Amino acid sequence: MSSIEKLVILLTIRVVAQNNVKPDKIQEFIGLCKKLVEETVKEKGCIEYGLYQELNNPGILTMLEEWRDESSVNEHLNSNHFRELVPLFSEYLEKETEIRIYKKKLL
């Protein structure tokens, strides 16, 4: 990997968005996320955007994301698919989505 490639990786934004889904709503929630993922991965600044299920708790469904920079994240938050689909999440969740945004890789 070149020095420039390493630098680009250090400057990306990483997002971990953890959803605690009601046990009887897991399949419906995954269905809802499908369109969101399909549209989001087409966004220019999206490096990774995938839905993962926790090994020991199938109700924990987390989006692991990587974005080129902060403006890419903001474009995503203002995209039609985000604004249309994410407000529908609440009825499937036991509590609000926990969103952690990591800008700085320390080590």
Place this chain on the structure above:
Amino acid sequence: MSSIEKLVILLTIRVVAQNNVKPDKIQEFIGLCKKLVEETVKEKGCIEYGLYQELNNPGILTMLEEWRDESSVNEHLNSNHFRELVPLFSEYLEKETEIRIYKKKLL
């Protein structure tokens, strides 16, 4: 990316280990993690192992990890550097590390 490369990525293990560090212990905690990261990235099954600081809360210091498979994770948990350093974390933390292990990429 070839089909085989895509398949390998789908089968990796992703770990998110979130530490809530006491405000006056952040620098010391980072120092403690330095040796852990340096040794861990040398492990054969380690694809990614990096310490990230949350954008809006500098006390949230999270290890974002990717491992080739479950046996790589187990080797890591039994490594000398893990067993020596991770038990020292507790004195720096406000609460226990929240560890989420994701095996299955759904979307």
